Amino acid sequence: MAQKAAKKNKVTINVSKRSTNYINAINVVFYISLLLLVALPPYFRGMYFDNEFLPTICITSVVVVIWSLMKIIKKEPIISERLDYAAISIIGAYLISTFFAVNIRSAIGEVLKYVDYVFVYFLVSRLANDKKKIWILLNVLVLSSFGVAFVGLLSAAGYVNYNGSWVGGRINSTFQYANTAASFLMAFLLVNFALISYTKNRYLKALYGVEAFMQLYAYVFTLSRGAWVMFPFLFLFLIIMMPKGKRVEPFVYLIGVIIASALPILKFNSVVNGPKPHNLVMWILVGCILALLFTYIVSFLVEVVNKISLKIGISIIVIVGVLSTVAGYMVLTTEVPLTLSHSQNEADSGKSVIRFVDVDADRIYVLKYDVISKNDDNKDWAYDITIESRNDLDQPTKIKDVYDKEAFSGEKTIEFSTLKDTKRLAITFTNYFKGTSVTFDKAYIYPKNDPSAVQNIMLKYKYLPENVASRIQDISLTSHSSSERMQFYKDGFKIFKDYPLFGAGGGAWASLYFKYQSYLYWTTQTHNYFMQVLLDTGLVGAAAMIFFLVMLILSVIKLYKAEIDIDESILLAAATVGILSIYAHAAMDFDLSLSAVTIALYSLIGIINSISIGKAHKNIAAAKGKKSYTGYYSFGVLIVGIVVVFMSFSLSTALRYAEKGDQFAKTNNIPQAMQYYKSAVSYDPWNAKYRMSYGQTLASIADQTKDAATYQEAMTQEQKAVDLEPFNSQLLAQLGAFYLSHGQIDNGLKYVKKAVDVQPLRPENYQQLADAYNKVGMFYLQNNDKAKAKEYLEKAVDVENLFNKANSKSEEPKPMTDVTKQIIQNSKEVLKGIQ
Template sequence: MGKKKRAMAKEQLNNDKFKGDKAYYKRGIAEKDNKVIYYIIFTFYLVSLIYPPFFRGMYFDDEFLVAHILTSILSITWFVHKMMSGEKRLLKDPIDYGGATLLAAYVLSSFFAVNPRAAWGEVLKYINYFFILLMASKLPKNIREIKASIYALGFSVFGVAFVGIGAAAGTINYNGAWVGGRINSTLQYPNTTAALLMAGYVLILSLMDTAENKWLKALLNGVNFTVLLAFVFTYSRGAWIIIPFILAIYIVFIPKGTRSETVVDIISALIPLGIVMKGFNNAITSNAGGAAWKWYFIGLIISILIGIVLNGAINFVKKNIRAVSYASAFVAILVVVAVIYIMTAQTELVMSHDSNQPDSDISVIRFVDVKPDTDYILSFDIRTKESTNKPWDYGVIIQSRDYLDTPTNITEKYGKATASRDNVIVNFKTLKNSKRVAIIFMNKFAGTTAIIDNAFVQQRGSSEKSYLKLKYKYIPESIASRIADISFTTKNSTERMIFYKDAFKIYKDYILLGAGGGAWASLYFMYQSYLYWTTQTHDYFMQVMVETGTLGLLALFFLIGGFLYGAVRGLKIEDKKNKALFVGVVSSAIALWWHSALDFDLSLGAVALFLWTLMGLMYAFLRLNGIDTTLNIKTDIGYKGAIVLAIAALIFSTSLKMGQVYSKGALTQLKASNYAGAVQLYRKAVAFDPLNAGYRLNYGKALEALGQQSGNNIYVAMSQQMFEKAVGLEPYNSQYNAELAAFYLRHGAIDKGLKYIDKSVAVQPLRPQNYQQKADAYFKVGQYYMTNGDKAAAQKYFNVVLKIPDDIKRVNRKILKPIEMTPDTQRIIDEAKKSLEIVKA
């Protein structure tokens, strides 16, 4: 029995061991599968960081809805994966709660929005930003994966720069990438492109500073040269001003012992930029694409070679830290002196035409701030190479610029020059509304030359002279003129101040919850200080204030507070390379926050995603460097709640995309006069996107046309409902109100029609064509009653037409720049006068 028991025990032991091995094997398979799933998620996450800028910056629904769908699917996959791994808490850090709070503010304001479709569309964007923030913060498992995220962002920025350079050279055909002599690249707006390039430059610089492989370091220097070249030719003055401060922040907060190398890395990209900048400028201004690429590749090769040489030099002298410090300090001083000299060195202004060159206007413009209604003199020295029989060698025009930078000529002077230096004095008096003057020097005729020097503007009775920077010695004129025009009195600066003022007017009327996403574009016509056209406030903080009110501003400050808290905590990171990368991420984010206060950068989804990714990566750094930032807050949506939110976002974005697809098809049918086909497709478009007023309006047009074509009045009744619903969804849209008014008037509902004509003027009172529309509508109604013998009614409507000039005067008393009646409005008023005389006779 004993032997039998021992045999059974041994068999049981073997069985247990087999079961244990089997369980271990299963766990191994599960872990392996888990890793595969993780890396698939991580790969698609990296892709989601790269592609957004290349689809028009994700500004338009066409592309952004697809991005919403992809992000939602990726987020659902990740949330399920995390939940299956046993994790329960999702929101932990200040940045998590800051992002969630701002998202909640947009959701809340959408219930009271003036434009529900735009508001919920904005909510969808913030869900996307929030998910990317969470993934960037919690997905990376090690520093290597954070670096992969940074490389993905850097690669994206390099692509934007490269496309911009190619577009400037005329080789890469991307719509809107090169407009007005400025690089817009794939974002189709130069200032926002500059902001993204600036943020990317600092990120790539941090990668370069921490790269251990000399070849990788040299390659990154070539990448940064590319980014800087594109950055310069965006001609974004705001970004030009900000970037030195961003670099200063980066240099100050990176670890001691690495700053000298950083200065060298900055220099190694600036040197090739300085070498090729003028040649590249000449190439793109003369449409010489081949020459532009030649200069670019010259700079790229030089930057890579410099990267190799300087890296080798640093490694050679690293053995003597003191020598490195002294050498770096000496080189830094030399570079600062050289940069200052290059940026400030001036020479005389030469404007000339060859004898075989056709007559054409060559001009250089410089600005001087002045006092209004004051006497000044302009003094300059002039000479020429040789005398000619042409009418004049030089011309100078002095223009006044008012608060809105509107040009008004004050005086002009034309004259002949001699080979010897002559002094010219031009007396002028500024206007009562002058803020600054523009001095325009000109040369026009073949064979003439004007050489101008020592130019200054001086107030009469004052010894102070404002010298004009006529020509920079080493900087292309296109860049020099932008530098010379950096001032708070420029049109862009004054316009932005007015936008902010008008935004604050809206805020006061919607102070608590705001007017919902997209509110500025819906409301600003009612509040504007003069007639201008912009769908953005050009200031992200003002945009949030208008859209979400005081609660939204508090949520935004909470988000920024979380960002700043993380930035401060990150200064405790001990590993030098990790800290340098962290400071690069923070500096890059600061660049975007800063520039977003000057322009509408964050209205482009690609830039907003870039910023929210950076904020997430900050907290990934903190987590992986053992710095705990968990808040003692129990409120958390959890992974289950996040899955529900992601599924809702997926369904919503897919529905909107389907509506868009059907709407495009319907519009094609409508243009082809296939009204039955258009109605069928618009019915589906409205079903998928019921809050879209534009779809409703076009659906109404299709129904009305089908009703007229078929003689079926049911379609006309249905079309009225669509027109009314469109205006109900966007009540502050002047065009939609006018469309509804026209519908009513076409179908004999005169009082309703005129009501909405009046409303179309009320919601956009500064557009002169609205008054023409009103005059035309009231005049035709008056004619109708006059034809039908109702003189009293006709007189009533003609009198409304005659009062339109008074309406315009009343509006003009409240605004900065008066509006004028269109000639057609005046013509209709004159006809109304004649008709009124006939009625009274």
């Protein structure tokens, strides 16, 4: 009996062991899938476009469906923490807002996105369930940002041809937008400096140093002023978050990486703008080697610092801090003469620098400068100084333009008056012609009646590349980008006032801003994530977001105060500073509209939740009596996952059909295009653009076949398109044109007029309206109905009043188009003949 019992126990143990191994293998597969889901999105244009993001949602949802089934079988919870409920509340707010959405398709798209983000958050919370897995996940995210930096730098060098990665002298990398690239690189550069302190392996520290150099190098040449300003404050936050005994390390490593980066940064412009931009790779390698060596050497210094007394450690930090401050001050204040020149072999071209100066409005100023100019070939001018006024909107108005032809050496002055709306000046120094040169040694500006209030104009920074220097010079709340953002926010609040409680649904800003804008500008983004959530979901969504952030902050504070080991403290600091960095920059830009950044953000938030869950499980006493498994919630996740799989697959399929329809439409194969658009509509019935394209192809076929049923279907589809997006001026104009071309004059004019109402500041809309009125009037005149002709021709003439009335409300009035003026003039002449 004893032998049988022992044998039975052995079999049970083996079965149990095999079962455990099987479960562990499955968890490894899920974990690797998670790593891929968070690492790859930045390389697909930041997951901004549906044709990349919809398949990602589908794949993520498939993983979650299988994973949630495993959780249900094992009776393990997916949702248990307050932060879990807070994350779900944001999905709930977006879901509610779809019932009030002005663009139902965009609203559905946003719901699917947030479901995906929360799915990633759940996967991280439960799969990255120990220090090693959290460490690996953070390293994968850092490596992902390293890859982003690598692509950006190689694009600048001309080795990588990634569309939009290097544009206008700025690194956009795979995000195709410089500010978002800067936000992503900055967040995980900060995480990297925490991870350097995590490992004890000096060789690994050295590799982190190489990563940090690449991140920093690319980050600097995104030329993102907002990110530059934020970095010191975020780095200080990282130091505060680090555990005692580790706070000195990130700072010391940062100094080492900056020193390693100094020479490559100085050489960047001259190389990429020179005849051999490929040589940038040499400077990348130089920086990598220096960063490797400096980080390795610094690791010994850090070890010594950690062994000495706290007072000595603090003293070293203070000394290094003072030296760094002095070095920074020298970099930002050391000036050299500005030389702009063209040799005899160079073609004529504008070489210039621009400098900004804050001044008072409506005041007389003097610009004094020392100059040496040469013009041996008697060209039109040796140099030009242009002085522009910039107002609250940073709109330029030229005040003075001085062209100096003579060869001269000495001091000169320019006297000018600022305007009543001047906030600052933009002073441009230019050299243009070959064989000419100019050197500006010093430049000052001061009020004529108060010479003591003099301001020095930094002509050329000795230790900064010019594109970096010019961006630093333009850091101001009155710069164009800053003032424009402020206007976006003001216009955003106008939208909020009309949709306060539930918002206008996902994509509210892009659908509505033309109607509310204070002057004509073009942007589909609010450039403020929190404003975007407010407009999308109203006060309900704002409450959900506040709930989510409060729960997140409480989780961080609780963990910061808890008795967790030093490694967990470092991981907590890394995740927290990454979260703060992304949210801080998203408050002034649209980074989180690129889903790759939001996926990374929710991964970091998931890490916070994972550490919290791990801490709770360690506290056995607190866990007793707490219900650890709620099957209903897990089944809910499963059902939502299945729904999202089908919806994302359907929308993705529709997109592919629509793209094929576009291809056939371009080749004028209308029947084939119609069939593909029809399929697109069947898979994505909420997409107004698909319906309009389908309706237009049907209308084209109906015009040829004269088939009444086809015509009726065309009208139905185009009308549904406008019903789905009632604030889309382009769709309204297209529907109006359809009705007018098919004899429904009243309907046609109604929708052309609506196109003006929803986008009142676009001059071309008035051109369409005037043209429609004119053509209808001429139609009635040709049919000898002079009364009707007069009525509509007078409306064509009155378009001028409509335009002037709308334009008078604009902060930046636009001129009426010449075509509109001609249509109005023609209508007036015809009216004279009728009368």
